[in-house]
Amino acid sequence: MKKLQVDFRKRLKNFDLQMNFAMEEGRLGILGASGCGKSMTLKTIAGIVTPDTGRIETGKTVFYDSAEKVNLTPQKRKVGYLFQNYALFPNMTVADNIAAGIRHAKRKDKRHRTEKQNVREQVKNLIEQFQLQGLENQYPVKLSGGQQQRTALARILVSRPDILLLDEPFSAMDSYLREELQIELDNRLKTFSGCSVIVSHDRDEIYKLCSHTMIMGEGSNIIFEETKKLFNQPRYMQAARLTGCKNISKAERVGPRTIRATDWGVEFCIDREIPKQLSYIGIRAHDFIPADVNDQRRENVIPVFPCGITKAPFEWTLLFQNKENPKGNMWMKQERGKEQIPEKVWVDQSKILLLE
């Protein structure tokens, strides 16, 4: 059964936002360039923005249907939405902000006392989980960026939504805390029966947390795919770029099993079937492998003309061109340690991505 079906259209200033996807239980990651409409999509699902036409529904309820003139209020949608700028209530302390997220059972059903107790306990638990101890009575203006984000996350989780929409949930946290909270969220989401959608700029985050990934181009979803599969075979140029492929070149087929990467001035041999719509190829920077001078391989070997080196803490990046036909730059990444500029590099033909 589909847990979330989205199909709508909304005019924005620069383009039309046209989304159409459906997901089952699980987590969906959204990757897309800045300004392509990711936040807008989440807002539309949450009911903050009303689309022009379309239909949005979960297995249980129809959120929006332009034909049937259904448009549920955000309250009835039971959707938890983490705002990109957190939207904490400035007039409430951290504890109150979190408590504000608690959806009360019908007042009369429970005795007031126990409920109050309950609230306090839930809030306390979340404050601990999100490492906000000592800040319970602080107001948002006096919180650091990461503290604000954690408070907002806690507030949403306490509201027990059916669907979770997280807009860059860890962007303001340092790497250490981020990893801890990712694990925390991962565990929480495992016990969470609804589906969740996570927008992130961090592909590792998506890879770690999401079963499925959607790639958005300007205003529409290009691909919806299982995460693992997508990262291995991005199929589309944008997907390759957003999943972190550094080297992408226009390509054309020049022989039965030969492709020319026109940006780089290099030809590659492919034994697989080459799709008709091929127009780009991509090679991940990690997939270039230094080849010995005396290496016997002849295919898919490029003589290196180095153009630049940058070093990150645990790896170094070589920028090079084809020595025999210098054109666009290619990136190669290597772990630290083997810091020697190779004469030639080789790439396994199975690692070459054929893209539309």
Add this chain to the structure above:
Amino acid sequence: MKKLQVDFRKRLKNFDLQMNFAMEEGRLGILGASGCGKSMTLKTIAGIVTPDTGRIETGKTVFYDSAEKVNLTPQKRKVGYLFQNYALFPNMTVADNIAAGIRHAKRKDKRHRTEKQNVREQVKNLIEQFQLQGLENQYPVKLSGGQQQRTALARILVSRPDILLLDEPFSAMDSYLREELQIELDNRLKTFSGCSVIVSHDRDEIYKLCSHTMIMGEGSNIIFEETKKLFNQPRYMQAARLTGCKNISKAERVGPRTIRATDWGVEFCIDREIPKQLSYIGIRAHDFIPADVNDQRRENVIPVFPCGITKAPFEWTLLFQNKENPKGNMWMKQERGKEQIPEKVWVDQSKILLLE
């Protein structure tokens, strides 16, 4: 000559913020846990927050001196400050926001016409560099997070500050755009004679952009060091953690060249001099190397009891314990491809970080 000297003290709610550092030309990166006072430090330098006591000065001017009762206005400090939440003016379009950053020469010196022309040109250039074309006349509420951040960055750069303070300048951008803009910023900063301070949660960013790095603990600077040196020899536990060392354990010296990592139940042999204050050791996840079963090495080899595996797009992580004395988890990271759980792992003793 010192370009920026900072020495102040400010009571915050939960702790005292006590900073003391000086930097010459160049770029300083600040790493620190969420809420440790990074943004506050920048705000103090910018003149938005007044410290309780201390002195802040550049080579040219004294910004603040509690003894001499100097406290320059933010205007006079000529400091560009990128707010963590951007602080764009909601009543101005993107173009106007950027133009608002232009510091006008004394009105009468220039002819009004040419200046206006000039402003328009500068704004246009920045809009292009920050890929904001088509959004010139959009108001901030209608911008995506990344677009807001880029507008704020452009606005600051156009104000030609003497000192640049950037609070997580790329946190809201997707990886692709981020890398482009990092290069853009890098180039701009090369022609920038003042010094700049960059707060970031992304250690790679700091590594790439900053000549020096400062590590902050709760409310004070622990280390101020050349970036490369710091990443290679973090010296302090917090520094190791913040520069991305996954494996950190309490440690004690048990022999002339032997250290016991108490959290893991493993002993290591070190040939270097062991500092007196040693209390932790750290091993980067990348530095564990699978050892053959028949490997002859006896020292610093750990038999592996695997506990878990997670896979990121280009690497996989193995969680393991010491098979002979299972205690805390250790992390090992490997590039994809060699996905086999080793029987033993080895670590080069020179790679073991000795920490205070």
Add this chain to the structure above:
Amino acid sequence: MDFSPILISMKTASAAIVFTFFVGIAFAYWVVNMKHEKVKMVCDGLLTLPLVLPPTVAGFFLLYVFGVKRPIGKFFLDFFGVKIAFSWSATVLAAIIMSLPMMYRSARGAFEQVDPNLLYAGRTLGMSEWSIFWRILFPNALSGILSGGILAFARGLGEFGATAMIAGNIAGRTQTLPLAVYSKVAAGDMQGAYQYVLILVVLSFLVVTGMNYVTYIYQRYNRR
């Protein structure tokens, strides 16, 4: 000196502000959330109206509406046994009508300045519109709303023209401080007038400062 005007004025101003405060806010909320721009502007114009009428004239109109012989006044008298004109309730009525525009307008401006994202956040968290109003919109518009409250209270306390018309100037029953001042002045008893003015000023000063203090305390969260 007769102390009854002080008591009457305080009772009147307090009763009026309670009503004005909530009704003004309710109107403001209602108008702010109107979909149709034109209807919105018209309603706004109507609600601002009592401000442009000279209070005495407003009093006339009130008298024509609530006088015991007019339908509405009669209705109240017959069904509730409440005589509005020339009674204490008339002083309250006058104060309300004359101060409502200020409360309404200030609250409206204040609401419009609140970041709408906060309201959306409340909605997605499942808060009812009622609690979104009281727990988010209201506290975050507090500065502006209290400004309006202070204006409205002060106006109610100082209301004279409409009160004199619809409530009369009956010592011990409807003679408020401003009416007492007026009477003293009219009789040339400047001494007595000054005394009442002083009381009026001190009273309003106390209340205004008190309200400021409450705002100050309440808005801790806004201070840095």
Add this chain to the structure above:
Amino acid sequence: MDFSPILISMKTASAAIVFTFFVGIAFAYWVVNMKHEKVKMVCDGLLTLPLVLPPTVAGFFLLYVFGVKRPIGKFFLDFFGVKIAFSWSATVLAAIIMSLPMMYRSARGAFEQVDPNLLYAGRTLGMSEWSIFWRILFPNALSGILSGGILAFARGLGEFGATAMIAGNIAGRTQTLPLAVYSKVAAGDMQGAYQYVLILVVLSFLVVTGMNYVTYIYQRYNRR
């Protein structure tokens, strides 16, 4: 029907609002930025004062301050040859004094609701306090400020008690619409009164709606 009151009222209300608007904002800015909490509260109380005085009484005080025999009035007369009492300038003065508290209070509330980070951002960008005020604080407080402006304008247009006292009721010179309405009503000429009231209402309605429209256009950036 005599049309002079319409003209006089329009001139008076316009002149008064221009002054009140800027001075009210200036006072608000000044008070908001005061460091000392107590001084702040006192100043606030003083500025709200004219609102609690019955307009007639306020008129008295004005007469005592600006009367030709009193130092200030004398000064104006001797040095500028301007006789304030009984002149058109007196109608403006009365309108200003009675409407200033509204402008001040509304502007103050509006300023307090603006996110201080925006001001800090302006400062670090090197904008002068002057342009921070006009380009950031003011536009972002616009809703509240215009609310105040509308209140103040309407109050100025409707001002009666103080005007009658200090400016007199000289047909063709100081007789404003409210005074004309009052005369008609008092004489029992309801027909004539209604005509003037209608004009008054239409006038204020036009201006209020106009101001609303301006806000609406100006605040495009706030609409989503």
Add this chain to the structure above:
Amino acid sequence: GAKKDDSKADDTKATKTEETTESAKEEEPVTLMVAAAASLQYSYEDKLIPMFEKENPNITVTGTYDSSGKLQTQIEEGIEADVFMSAATKQMNTLVDESLVDKDTVVDLLENKIVLITAADSTLDLKEFTDITKAQTVALGDPESVPVGQYSKEALTNLGLWDEVSAKASLGTNVTEVLNQVAEGSADAGIVYATDAATTDKVKVIAEAPADSLAEPAIYPVGVVTASKNKEAAQKFVDFLGTGEAIAVFEDYGFIQNK
């Protein structure tokens, strides 16, 4: 300086309370409301009401004082006044025509003079009523609504001065305004009732209006309101106002008995 005698008023009040408690057993207590022109307030409050209450311990009198025109409207709209005393015959006549005041009970009790005043320290050398033309600005009551204004207009018209004076006249909405405008020098001269002029020493009286300038003198009529529920007591009060004792008080405040 207003004319009043607080100590005496307090005395009478004190005695009254004692007596009321005694006589309450004998007669039903009654509360009367008197609606009177503002210029009557102090003679009523300080003297006449205490005197009347002393004589009639079962009756308590409250007053509402305002301009006669406003009181007229209020009576038309049902204010529960028992006695109405106007500062001019116009308002009373209207109410009688509307049968809101009992015609038979109306007495033209007092007469007031209209006088030309200037500020006490005025340097203008005015001598006679007709010198009003020498003043640059003149404060009058609004003839449309203020009784003294009606008389002023009538007098000036009969003297052939109205056109000249009205061109430089401010028409005050009540007498207090006129008095103060003259006292403060906003207006060089003004016309008010003699009783009003007597309430302050900041103005000086130049002259009374010439006797023949008014067809009818300024009359203060009093009458019982038809809707009154205490007509008997109201009539008692009206009668009391006509006694020599009461007239003497009125004359203290500058009124003249109408004969």
